[in-house]
Amino acid sequence: MSSSESSEPGKSKTIKVDYLARVEGEGSLYLKIRDGAVEDAKLKIFEPPRFFEAFLRGRDFREAPDITARICGICPVAYLMSACHAMESVCGVRVDGQLRALRRLLYCGEWIESHGLHVFMLHAPDFYGFDDAVAMAKAHPELVQRGLRLKKLGNAIMTALGGREVHPINIKLGGFYRAPRRRELDALRGELEWAREFTAVALARLKELEFPDFERDYEFMGLRHPSEYPLNEGRLVSSAGVDEPISRYDCVLREVHVAHSTSLQSRRVGGGPVHMGPMARYALNHDKLPPEVQQLARDAGLGARCQNPFQSVLVRMVEIAYAVHEAARIIAEYAEPDAPAIAVEPRAGTGYGATEAPRGVCYQRYTIDDAGVITDCKIVAPTSVNQAVIEEDLRVFAGARAELPDEQLRWQCEQAIRNYDPCISCSCHFLKLDVERV
């Protein structure tokens, strides 16, 4: 699985992990160190290509949400929502009121589930020194069990609204096939109350973890909305001053196809790699968190921004707390809408959708004709944007630790990748390359 070798003894070494574990999808790590300096650091992605953008052409515009959902089983809601928003923007439709609130609720479910999975099952074992959550459960049963219970709550929200946790079936352009009944949502209130308490307890535990001393001055990028912490809507902003409507996404970020990776990588036009996801959202929207969630973050030792990617585990936990808070608010204010959806009739044009997937901005652009046939589309997953920043992290991080024993260095570098919860399965662009063997 992993190996290291020295070609010139004492001078140069290569650290490799052929199949990264505890990430979604398939990727590998490649690190070349010469004379104590990192010469090359790569997160290689070799998911087979699935060609979503190609076979969406010719499909009906109403099919885009369900089809793009199949890009990723971990964040289907992100794809469903970005596709819906993009199509609605082409057709001049705005979804408001309770239907909009229900979409936020659905997204809260995905954040709780996906972040919960990452915090307790994929990331925490790194800090506690276990191979996986099952092994960790033997030493810390209450933490893992309650983490699973939290994750299950996220799934319960998605199931109540969407019918099932992976690839929910109840979402369509304009809203839902059937709006949930009051009592179906009320049934979630007890668990949400429990989760509110547990998120505070979990943060108190997690802040005691030992975090490597590592900070970087990232350009954070994400959505920003005038009145809420962003889920479904907002402008595309960055800590370096970008502030554009999402229809300008393609002018802000450019994709390059690099040979070592099977995904297209993004860079900011006129800038470098950008960092998306929980740490970016938090830094850009800290002021939009409700006071009690801000207090939780402070209690966990977080300032208004966090620049240590290893502490993303804390930021994710803060975002879970926010999602729990927001879900409870939406359910408390819920009134069954008159109709489960508003009509969306096709009209020719191009539309844009960008929403905050657990790992960062999920962007989709579609052009459709008068009959609603898709003639062109583009999909960018947050992990393909983060890939460049992950490689930079690896270079800087490993550079300062080149003298560590290989085994330890490899473990810590894997962890540096997992900090981003990379979702390699978001493989709309990904293809198979022969992995270069060194």
Next chain:
Amino acid sequence: MPRKPRLAVFKFASCDGCQLSLLDCEDELLALAGELEISHFLEASSAVQDGPYDLSLVEGSITTPHDAARIREVRRQSRALVTIGACATAGGIQALRNFRDVREFTRIVYARPDYIETLERSTAIADHVPVDFELRGCPINKAQLLEVLVSFLRRKRPNIPSHSVCVECKRRGIVCLMVARGTACLGPVTHAGCGALCPSFHRGCYGCFGPAESVNTPALAERLEQLGVDRGHRLRLFRSFNANAPEFREESERHEQ
């Protein structure tokens, strides 16, 4: 103490949703891990052990020459091999390439098509190696996944009915959408397993579980036409997540111009 059966999970071209269903068994996961040794499950664990494995769950379809070789190795290492989900059992949504020119697809998505290595068709695992059991769905139903795992532990055949979604509707007392509302629905020809999920949300079945046993797709297509579903729509209904399942494939081809 007898040795615990060794479980492995492998991924090919897929979205991870079906293997995630295993981690979504929040109530059962730790108990299961007590009865099985999870020997290879990259998404969940860094502890990776070599085969042979007693049971391998395989997600995803075969789309590259490398994967076509890898699945044969997985088969060699597995006493029992169960495929999970539409990708593994029918080629998945990525099998839409099978109806088009994959080189053109590559040019649409990638600036540098020369970096890409891919097969012309996305195919089911069973097209490459013998499979002991196929679990349907896009995604699979996690209760059915547990049934497969528990049956395996008890050395009996899993109880997974192969009738249509229609039967599930009748069992749940759901009023037929096609009769009552004239909604296009693939329920009559789709394999059971979801528990008639879409109809319970007033949505017509869209075929996640692929064809049921001995189905009459032309009869359904005719009924859809009577309901006013146009040719293109009929074609697309049969050509989605299970497009390459023979029954759906043939039906969709009947609606080509």
